[in-house]
Amino acid sequence: xxxxxxxxxxxxxxxxxxxxxxxxxxxxxxxxxxxxxxxxxxxxxxxxxxxxxxxxxxxxxxxxxxxxxxxxxxxxxxxxxxxxxxxxxxxxxxxxxxxxxxxxxxxxxxxxxxxxxxxxxxxxxxxxxxxxxxxxxxxxxxxxxxxxxxxxxxxxxxxxxxxxxxxxxxxxxxxxxxxxxxxxxxxxxxxxxxxxxxxxxxxxxxxxxxxxxxxxxxxxxxxxxxxxxxxxxxxxxxxxxxxxxxxxxxxxxxxxxxxxxxxxxxxxxxxxxxxxxxxxxxxxxxxxxxxxxxxxxxxxxxxxxxxxxxxxxxxxxxxxxxxxxxxxxxxxxxxxxxxxxxxxxxxxxxxxxxxxxxxxxxxxxxxxxxxxxxxxxxxxxxxxxxxxxxxxxxxxxxxxxxxxxxxxxxxxxxxxxxxxxxxxxxxxxxxxxxxxxxxxxxxxxxxxxxxxxxxxxxxxxxxxxxxxxxxxxxxxxxxxxxxxxxxxxxxxxxxxxxxxxxxxxxxxxxxxxxxxxxxxxxxxxxxxxxxxxxxxxxxxxxxxxxxxxxxxxxxxxxxxxxxxxxxxxxxxxxxxxxxxxxxxxxxxxxxxxxxxxxxxxxxxxxxxxxxxxxxxxxxxxxxxxxxxxxxxxxxxxxxxxxxxxxxxxxxxxxxxxxxxxxxxxxxxxxxxxxxxxxxxxxxxxxxxxxxxxxxxxxxxxxxxx
Numbered sequence: 200x201x202x203x204x205x206x207x208x209x210x211x212x213x214x215x216x217x218x219x220x221x222x223x224x225x226x227x228x229x230x231x232x233x234x235x236x237x238x239x240x241x242x243x244x245x246x247x248x249x250x251x252x253x254x255x256x257x258x259x260x261x262x263x264x265x266x267x268x269x270x271x272x273x274x275x276x277x278x279x280x281x282x283x284x285x286x287x288x289x290x291x292x293x294x295x296x297x298x299x300x301x302x303x304x305x306x307x308x309x310x311x312x313x314x315x316x317x318x319x320x321x322x323x324x325x326x327x328x329x330x331x332x333x334x335x336x337x338x339x340x341x342x343x344x345x346x347x348x349x350x351x352x353x354x355x356x357x358x359x360x361x362x363x364x365x366x367x368x369x370x371x372x373x374x375x376x377x378x379x380x381x382x383x384x385x386x387x388x389x390x391x392x393x394x395x396x397x398x399x400x401x402x403x404x405x406x407x408x409x410x411x412x413x414x415x416x417x418x419x420x421x422x423x424x425x426x427x428x429x430x431x432x433x434x435x436x437x438x439x440x441x442x443x444x445x446x447x448x449x450x451x452x453x454x455x456x457x458x459x460x461x462x463x464x465x466x467x468x469x470x471x472x473x474x475x476x477x478x479x480x481x482x483x484x485x486x487x488x489x490x491x492x493x494x495x496x497x498x499x500x501x502x503x504x505x506x507x508x509x510x511x512x513x514x515x516x517x518x519x520x521x522x523x524x525x526x527x528x529x530x531x532x533x534x535x536x537x538x539x540x541x542x543x544x545x546x547x548x549x550x551x552x553x554x555x556x557x558x559x560x561x562x563x564x565x566x567x568x569x570x571x572x573x574x575x576x577x578x579x580x581x582x583x584x585x586x587x588x589x590x591x592x593x594x595x596x597x598x599x600x601x602x603x604x605x606x607x608x609x610x611x612x613x614x615x616x617x618x619x620x621x622x623x624x625x626x627x628x629x630x631x632x633x634x635x636x637x638x639x640x641x642x643x644x645x646x647x648x649x650x651x652x653x654x655x656x657x658x659x660x661x662x663x664x665x666x667x668x669x670x671x672x673x674x675x676x677x678x679x680x681x682x683x684x685x686x687x688x689x690x691x692x693x694x695x696x697x698x699x700x701x702x703x704x705x706x707x708x709x710x711x712x713x714x715x716x717x718x719x720x721x722x723x724x725x726x727x728x729x730x731x732x733x734x735x736x737x738x739x740x741x742x743x744x745x746x747x748x749x750x751x752x753x754x755x756x757x758x759x760x761x762x763x764x765x766x767x768x769x770x771x772x773x774x775x776x777x778x779x780x781x782x783x784x785x786x787x788x789x790x791x792x793x794x795x796x797x798x799x800x801x802x803x804x805x806x807x808x809x810x811x812x813x814x815x816x817x818x819x820x821x822x823x824x825x826x827x828x829x830x831x832x833x834x835x836x837x838x839x840x841x842x843x844x845x846x847x848x849x850x851x852x853x854x855x856x857x858x859x860x861x862x863x864x865x866x867x868x869x870x871x872x873x874x875x876x877x878x879x880x881x882x883x884x885x886x887x888x889x890x891x892x893x894x895x896x897x898x899x900x901x902x903x904x
Contacts, residue, residue, distance in 0.1 A: 203292070203293075203296060204220060204228055204229055204296075207220050207229060207292065207296065207298060208220060208229035208231075211229060211230070211231040211298070212231050212232065214231055214233070214300065215233070216233065216300045216301060216302045217230075217231070217233050217234040217237055217238070217300065217301040217302075218230065218231045218233070218234055218298065218299065218300050218301075219234055219241065219246055219249070219298070219299040219301075220296070220297070220298055220299075221246050221297045221299065222295045222296070222297070223294055223295045223297070225245050225246050225247060225261070226243060226244065226245055226246070227241045227242055227243065227244055227245075227246055227249065228242065229242070230242060234301070238252065246261065246299060247261055250287075250301075253285065254278060254285075255378055255386065256378070260276065260278055260287065263276065264276055264287065264288075264289045265289065265297075267289075268289045268290070268291045268297075269291070272290070272291055273288070273289065273290040273291070274288070274289055275287070275288040275289075276288075277410055285301055285302065286301070286302040287299065287300070287301050287302075288300045288301075288302075318335060318388050318389065318390065319332075319333065319335045319336035319338075319339045319340075319388070319389040320332075320333050320335070320336055320386055320387065320388050320389070321333070321336050321344070321350070321386075321387050321389075322384055322385070322386055322387075323347060323384065323385045323386075323387055324383070324384055325383045325384075327346050327347040327348070327354075328345065328346055329343075329344045329345055329346060329347065329349070329350070330384065332344065336389065338367075339364075339366055339367065339389065340364075340365070340366060340367060341366070341367025342367075347387075349365065350364060350365060351363065351364060351365070351375075352364075352365060352370065356375050356377060356387065357375070358375060358376055358377040358414055360374070360375060360490065360505065361373065361374055361375075361490060361492050361505070362374075362375050364389060372492060373389045373390055374389075374390040374414075374416070374492055374503060374505055375387060375388070375389060375390070376388040376390065376414040376416075390416070390494075390503060410429045410430050414429075414431060414505060415428075415429065415431040415432035415434075415435045415505070415506035415507070415508075416428065416429045416431070416432055416503065416504065416505060416506070417429075417432050417441070417446075417503070417504040417506065418494075418501055418502070418503060418504075419446055419461060419491075419501060419502045419503075419504050420501055420502075421461060421462055421465035421466075421500065421501070421502065422458060422461075422462075423445045423446045423447055423457060423458040423461055424444075424445055424446075425441040425444045425445065425446060425449075426501060427441070428441045431506075432506055435485070435487065435506055435508055436449050436450075436478065436482060436485070436487075436506075437478075437481070437482055437485070446458075446461065446504075448479065449478065449479060449482075450476040450477065450478060450479060450487060450489070451476065451477060451479055452474075452475065452476045452477040457476075460474065461491070461502060464491040464493070464502060465493060465500065465501075465502055467493070473488060473489065473490040473491070474488070474489055475487070475488050475489075475509060476488075476489055484510065485508070485510050486508075486509045486510045486512070487506050487507065487508060487509065487510075488506070488507040488509045489504050489505070489506055489507075490504070490505045490507070491503070491504055492504075492505070538861070539577070539861070540578070540861030540881075540882040540883050541788045541790075541791055541861055541882065542790075543574055543577055543578050543882070543883035544788075544791050544794065544861075544882045544883040544884060545788070545790035545791050545793075545794055546570070546574050546883075547571060547574040547575070547578075547883055547885060548791070548794030548795070548798065548883075548884075548885070548886060548889075549790075549794050550567055550570050550571045550574065551571075551798070551885055551886035551887075552794065552797060552798065552801075552886065553567050554567050554568075554571070555801070555886075574883070578883050594635050594637070595633050595634055595635050595733070596633065596634075596635070596636060597631050597632075597633055597756055598631065598632060598633075598634060598636050598639070599629065599631050600625075600629060600632065600664050600686060600688060601625045601629055601664065603636060603639065603640065603643075604623055604625075604643070604662060604664070605623075607640055607643060607644070608621070608623065610644070611643075611644065611647050614644065614647060614648055614651065615647060615650075615651045615660060616651065618654075618656070618657030618658075619651050619654060619657055619658060619659070619660055620658070620659045620660070621647070621659075621660050621662070622659060622660070622661050622662070623662050623663070624661065624662070624663040624664070625663070625664050626664055626665040626666055628666065629664050629665070629666060629686060630666055630684065630686050630755035630756070631686075631755065631756045632686050632753040632754065632755060632756050633733075633754075633756040634733045634735075634753060635729070635733065638729045638733075639729070639733075641725070641726075641729065642725075642726040642729050642730060642751070643662075643688070643690070645723065645725065645726050646690040646726060646749050647660060647662070647690060649692075649723070650690060650691075650692035650694065650747070651692075652694075653692050653694025653695055653696070653746075653747060654692055654693065654694040654695075658692065658693050658694065659692075659693060660690065660691070660692050661689070661690075661691040661692075662688070662689070662690050662691075663688070663689045663691075664686065664687065664688050664689075665686075665687050665689075666684070666685070666686060666687070666755065667684070667685045667686070667687045667752065668683075668684050668685075669681075669682045669683060669684075669685065670682055675738055676703075676738055676739075678736055678738070680736055680752060683754060683755075684754070684755040685752045685753060685754060685755055686752075686753050686754075686755050687750055687751065687752055687753075688750070688751040688753075689748055689749070689750050689751075690748070690749045690751075691746065691747070691748040691749075692746050692747055692748075693745070693746040694746055694747065695743070695744060696741045696742050696743040696744055696745055696746055696747055697739070697741040697743070697747055698743055699743075702739060702741055705723050705739060706723050706724055706726075706727040706737070706739075707724060730751055730753075733753065734753070734754055735751060735752050735753040735754065736751070736752040737749065737750070737751050737752075738750045738752075780804055780805070780827030780828060780897055781804070781805045781806075781807065781824075781825060781826050781827050781828075782799050782804045782805065782806045782807070782826075782827065782828050782829075782830055782893065783807045783809065783815060783818065783819070783826045783828070783829050783830070783831075784796055784799070784806055784807065784808050784809070784830045784831075785808075785809045785810075785811070785812060785814075785815045785829065785830070785831040785832060785835075785840070785843070786808075786810070786830075786831070786832045786835075786859075787810055787811055787832060787835045787836060788832070789810070791832075791882075792808055792810065794886075795830065795889060796808055798886045798889055798890060799830075799889070799890065799893065802890045802894075804893070807826070811835055811836065811837055811838070812831075812835060812837055812838035812839070812840070812842065812843035813837055813838060813843075815829075815831070815843060815847070816843055816846060816847065819847050819850075819851070822850075826851065826854055827854065827855065827897060828854065828855040828856070828857065828893060828896055828897060829844055829847065829854060829855070829856045829857070830857045830859065830889075830893065831843070831844060831856070831857070831858060831859070832858075832859055832860060833858050833859070833860035834860060834861075840858055840860075841858070841874060844856055844858075844874055844877075845874065848874070848875075852875075853876070854876065855876050855877075855896040855897060855899070856874060856876055856877035856878070856896075857877070857878055857879075857880055857892055857893060857896055858877060858878070858879050858880070859879075859880045859881075859882055859884065860879070860881065860882060861881075861882040861883075876896075876899075878892060878895075878896055880892045
C-alpha cells in the first residue's frame with residue numbers, strides 16, 4: 200500500500216489542480232503542493248474538514264461523489280458556494296485508494312460582467328444580520344443591506360418559495376434558496392422572477408450555477424417543454440436528463456392538461472400558480488408541489504418551477520382519508536347490522552313461538568322451518584357486516600392451525616372442485632395462536648374460494664404456515680407490524696392476478712374484481728375485519744398473469760393450554776309460576792320486547808316490561824318490589840343499559856343481569872369495571888337461548904347463596 204501511495208503521490212505532485220489521496224476512511228494520506236498552499240498541511244486530516252473551509256456541507260458532497268464513483272469509477276461535480284465556484288472530481292483506484300481533484304473555477308463574490316453575472320447571494324447571521332453580499336446582489340439591491348428586512352418584504356423566508364424583494368428598480372418577485380452555513384449562518388440565493396410592476400428582469404445565471412442549490416428547480420417553456428433543471432429536481436423526479444422532455448410526461452394530477460395551467464401562469468391568468476401533482480409512470484408514488492414564477496425577457500419568456508417533495512405528506516393524507524372512509528363504512532355497517540339484528544330477533548323469535556304450537560305433521564310446519572332457516576342465513580350475512588366493522592362477537596380460543604386446516608381439508612377440497620389441486624405445507628414446530636376458530640375458518644374459506652375463482656382453467660392453491668420472528672418493526676402496505684413472534688398463513692394461487700391500481704382497494708366492502716353478479720365484495724372485507732379484530736395483519740401481493748398471495752400474521756400464543764375445568768352440573772330446577780323469579784325486561788324495540796316477554800312467561804317467569812331505562816328506574820323506585828334478574832338491551836334512546844343497571848345495583852346489588860345487543864360485547868365498553876353478576880346474550884337470539892341464559896343466571900345466584 201505504501202508503494203502505491205508513493206506512486207500516486209508522485210503523479211499528484213505534477214497535477215495543476217488541488218489534489219488529495221485518501222483512504223476509505225476519508226483521511227488524507229497525500230496532498231500536492233498546490234493543495235497544501237491553498238489549505239495548509241492536510242496529511243492525517245479528514246478531507247471533509249479540509250474542504251469545510253470553502254464548503255458549507257462537504258460531507259454531503261463527498262458522499263454523493265462516492266456513491267457515483269462506486270458505479271462508474273470516476274465522477275465530477277460542480278459546487279457553487281458563497282466562496283466561489285468549484286469542480287470536485289473523484290477517481291477510485293481501489294477500495295482504499297481515492298484520488299480527489301479540486302478545480303477553482305471562479306469567485307462567486309465578484310462580478311464577471313453583465314454577460315456572465317452570477318446569482319445574487321448574501322450571507323446572514325443568526326439574528327438576520329446581513330454579513331456579506333456579492334457584487335450581483337449589490338447590483339440588484341442598489342445598496343448594502345444591514346438586515347433581511349431591508350431586502351425582503353415578507354419574512355420569514357422559506358427556501359424554495361417566492362418572496363418580494365426591495366430591488367433598486369422597485370419591488371420584484373424572486374425565488375429564494377437557502378443553504379445552511381457554518382456557525383449558524385445562512386447563504387441566501389436570490390433567483391429573480393416576475394416583476395410586480397412590469398417586465399421580469401432576466402435571470403442571467405446559467406443552470407450550471409444553480410446545479411447545487413438544495414432546492415429542486417426547473418426552467419419551463421410556456422408550451423410545457425423542460426428547458427433546464429438542477430440536480431435536486433432530477434433526483435426528485437428520478438430522471439438523469441430533461442433534454443427533450445415535456446412537463447406533462449413527468450407529472451400529472453390536475454384533472455386537465457398541464458400545458459393549459461402552464462400557459463395561464465405564463466400569461467398571468469388563473470391566479471393559482473402552486474399545485475400538487477403526482478409523478479407519472481414509475482414515479483406514481485411521488486407527490487410534488489410545483490410553484491411557478493414568470494421569468495425572462497421578451498426574447499426568452501419562460502417559467503421557473505420550484506418543486507417541493509410532499510410525498511410523505513400526501514401519503515399520510517391518503518392514509519387518513521382511507522381510515523376515515525373505512526371507519527365511516529364500518530359505523531354504517533355496524534348500525535345497519537344492529538337494526539337488522541333487532542328485526543331478525545323478532546322474526547326468528549316469533550317463529551319459535553309458532554313452532555311450539557305446530558308439530559312436524561302440521562301443513563304449516565315446513566313453511567315455518569323455511570322462515571327459521573332463512574332468518575338464520577340473514578343472521579350470518581349480518582355477521583359479515585359486523586365482522587367488517589369489527590363489532591362481531593368473537594369466542595377466542597387457543598388453536599393449532601395445523602389441526603384447523605386438517606379439519607377443513609375435506610370441505611376445502613369440495614369447494615375448489617376437481618380442476619384445482621389444494622396443497623398444504625406446515626412448519627413442524629408451528630406455534631399456537633389465539634383466535635375464534637369458526638371465524639378463522641371463514642377467513643380461510645373466503646381466501647381459498649377467491650383463489651379458485653382466479654384460476655377458472657384449474658391449477659394449484661398452496662396453503663402454508665410458518666413461524667416468523669420480527670426483531671424490528673416491519674412496515675408494509677401502510678401498516679406497521681411491531682416486533683415479536685408471529686404465525687404466518689399464506690394462501691397462494693397462480694391465476695390471473697390483480698392489477699396494481701385495484702390492489703389497494705380489495706379490502707374495501709362491496710369492492711370486487713369479479714364480474715357483475717359473481718361476487719358481493721364482502722369476502723375480503725370480512726376477512727380483513729376478522730383478522731384485525733383478532734389482533735393480526737393481512738397483506739396481499741399480486742402480479743398480473745402470475746398469481747396472488749395473501750399473508751395472514753397472527754401473534755403467537757406460547758402459553759400452555761390449560762386443561763378444561765369440569766364443573767359439576769347444577770341439578771335441573773323444576774319451573775313453577777310462583778317460584779322462578781321476577782324478570783324486569785327493558786327493551787326499546789316493541790317486537791323484540793313482545794317476543795322476549797312471551798318466551799319468558801311461557802317458561803314460568805313473571806315479567807315486568809319497560810321500553811326505556813328511565814321507565815325501568817321508575818318501577819324500581821318501589822322498594823317493596825323484588826326483582827330477581829334484569830334483562831336489558833344495551834343501546835337505547837336516552838340512558839343506555841350499563842348506565843341504568845349500575846344505578847339500580849346501588850340499592851339492589853344482588854340482582855342478576857343479562858345484557859342483550861346486536862353489537863359485540865366489547866362494543867359498549869366504557870372503560871369502567873365490569874358489572875358484577877352479569878352475562879351477555881348477542882342478538883339475534885332464539886327462544887331457547889333466552890330462557891336458558893336467564894335460567895343459568897338465576898342458578899348462579901342460587902349456587903352463590
